[in-house]
């Protein structure tokens with residue numbers, strides 16, 4: 154299979170001063186899970202946001218290309234990119250609950266998302282939402298849809314957010330620390346859901362995580378970033394079992410029970 158995404162020589166600058174990403178090259182094979190790891194401030198979120206076309210206002214892509222199925226997202230008109238977002242690529246944040254409106258029931262918001270992209274009725278949207286939640290083994294989908302976000306646990310809301318992305322049929326799921334705000338048992342459920350999506354729908358996942366254990370468990374490829382640059386990229390085994398760079402070795406050795414997750 155080919156690459157769904159090819160990042161070529163990407164550089165991103167904030168406020169015309171700080172280069173947050175410098176000359177980044179990265180291929181994302183279709184159907185794979187690629188994890189980006191690295192210390193805080195290394196540019197992980199900036200890469201994800203560049204792909205999604207959701208950089209903050211002071212940011213500018215100074216150079217490079219981001220090819221999605223061979224088409225350059227950097228030079229694509231905003232209108233065209235908007236059609237891709239949601240439909241073909243989705244972004245899941247660390248705190249998905251924050252992106253939901255606390256005053257509206259989950260079902261209403263879920264339907265709204267579907268209706269904005271699909272030519273279906275509201276009843277059909279709700280059916281689809283329920284079907285997807287059932288698909289990913291969420292308990293009592295009807296009750297979930299009839300709840301306000303604050304009536305569900307953080308992990309539940311995170312999984313609903315992921316389900317919304319699935320319903321849109323996104324081929325590429327960008328996830329920025331999707332499990333970091335959750336406690337360990339819920340983290341595992343979210344990770345398993347992401348893996349099930351990959352298995353079932355062939356979804357490609359680009360995941361940012363500071364948790365090397367999660368990266369090691371989920372990823373086919375691991376990219377290590379530092380100071381806006383790619384330190385190294387390789388298969389899970391290459392990076393976890395035989396890291397070449399000292400920085401990668403240091404990252405891995407700082408995880409106390411790495412053996413358990415490998």
Ligand SMILES: Nc1ncnc2c1ncn2[C@@H]1O[C@H](COP(=O)(O)OP(=O)(O)OP(=O)(O)O)[C@@H](O)[C@H]1O
Pocket residue numbers: 167168171172173191192193194195196197198199200209211363
């Ligand atoms: N909106 C912004 N304005 C100015 N500088 C920013 C902005 N967002 C990020 N930066 C800077 O860009 C660099 C990369 O930040 P980024 O958020 O991509 O890192 P990260 O690897 O995701 O870090 P973390 O693990 O803490 O989330 C940092 O030096 C950061 O200070």
Ligand SMILES: [Mg+2]
Pocket residue numbers: 197198199329
């Ligand atoms: Mg970040």
